[in-house]
Amino acid sequence: MTERVRVKSLxxxxxxRAPWYxxxxxxxxxxxxxxxxxxxxxxxxxxxxxxxxxxVRFTMAELWGEAAETPTDTVDAEVYGHWLERx
Amino acid sequence: MAHDxxxxxxxxxxxxxxxxNDGPLTYWQRMEIAVRELLIEKGQLTPAEITAQIxxxxxxxxxxxxxxxxxxxxxxxxxxxxxxxxxxxSREMGFDIGPLHLIAVENTQDVHNLIVCTLCSCYPRxxxxxxxxxxxxxxxxxxxxxxxxxxxxxxxxxxxxxxxVRVHDSTADMRxxxxxxxxxxxxxxxxxxxxxxxxxxxxxxTGLPRRP
Numbered sequence: 343m344t345e346r347v348r349v350k351s352l353x354x355x356x357x358x359r360a361p362w363y364x365x366x367x368x369x370x371x372x373x374x375x376x377x378x379x380x381x382x383x384x385x386x387x388x389x390x391x392x393x394x395x396x397x398v399r400f401t402m403a404e405l406w407g408e409a410a411e412t413p414t415d416t417v418d419a420e421v422y423g424h425w426l427e428r429x
Numbered sequence: 430m431a432h433d434x435x436x437x438x439x440x441x442x443x444x445x446x447x448x449x450n451d452g453p454l455t456y457w458q459r460m461e462i463a464v465r466e467l468l469i470e471k472g473q474l475t476p477a478e479i480t481a482q483i484x485x486x487x488x489x490x491x492x493x494x495x496x497x498x499x500x501x502x503x504x505x506x507x508x509x510x511x512x513x514x515x516x517x518x519s520r521e522m523g524f525d526i527g528p529l530h531l532i533a534v535e536n537t538q539d540v541h542n543l544i545v546c547t548l549c550s551c552y553p554r555x556x557x558x559x560x561x562x563x564x565x566x567x568x569x570x571x572x573x574x575x576x577x578x579x580x581x582x583x584x585x586x587x588x589x590x591x592x593x594v595r596v597h598d599s600t601a602d603m604r605x606x607x608x609x610x611x612x613x614x615x616x617x618x619x620x621x622x623x624x625x626x627x628x629x630x631x632x633x634x635t636g637l638p639r640r641p
Contacts, residue, residue: 359601361547363574375530378602395601411576415594420601 345371346429347398349421357385360425364417368429369400372418380422394423486554493524494556494606495627499620501533502611515606519556526555534597535608536634541588543581543596543634544605545573551599553606557629564633574598584635607634615641 351366359381375397379390398421403413438446454462468474497519501508511518515533519526531553534542546552547570552560563569572580577594581587588594597605609631615623618641630636 359548361598361600363547375603381601397603406575411578412590412594415577415596417574417596417598419598420603422601 347371347396347421347426348429349398350425350427352425354382356382358382358425360421361419363405364398364400364419364421367400367404369398369404372397372399375420378422380424395420396423396426397421398426487558489555490558491556491627491629491632492624493558494553494629494632495624496620497522497524497556497606498608498627498632499624501608502615502623503620508608511608524556529553529555530603531556532597532603532605533608534595534605536610538610539592541581541586541592541594541634542605542607543573543577543594544599544607545570545596546599547571547574548598548600551604553604553632555604556606557632561629581635584630586635586637607632609638612638612640 346368347370348368349360349364349366352360353365373396375395377392378395380393381390383390397418399416399418401413402410402415402417405417438448440446465474465479469476469479497511497515500522501511507518507521510521511533512535515531516526516529518533519531534544536542544552545564550560550565552564554560569580574596577596578588581594599605609627611623612626615626622641626639626641628636628639631638
């Protein structure tokens, strides 16, 4: 049972680890990685909340549309739960 | 005129000499010196321990990863443990990889994997040593996710359309290593001889193992 998610289209200031090219894009959860300290706090030496981390698989078609080199190739990336909305 | 060039610092082979590092220290250089000297003054570390740690970090090389790959090629039970949890499997082989979270991705007849860190330079240093300079360039980091096949062709890897390319962007806490496919004609080779076929690039995904 695959779970589809969309990366939130946010642009908060400061250190984040959700790459621009994935924001707003829809992918499938490839695996659940567990909970990790939120890098948005760790980067500033703050006490970090633990956040769930997922590996999300995106197709090249989803990322690049008509310009995709090979539409069915994929990019897997790690995205924290607070950057994802379930579809 | 040719003589003038020599005086302007060209080596006999015609390349400029590298200038001495006489400029002022940067903020982070000052910070490194300050923290290091404080740690030594307060008795937390000795200079010898710092040097030993630098030696240990410099000693890490792709040969470490190659022994892991060769073990996976020859021991199916180890291979499944590696694909299940690559960090645990590497520790089992005696590699001190600290708290690293490692994922091994397997190349097959149908799938070719490629590793990148689009945000910076995340790399499985504990198993492969320092990343090559190109790994950290904007060109590699952007092209790996936009046009991986064209990029791979420039590395000499021309994949048929029947192979799916899976790019892995190390955006957070995981590090990745490619488990390349075992080359044909290696059936009777020892684990040590197999390890010699495993190149750094074959574990990043920009190359294939050597042929025997």
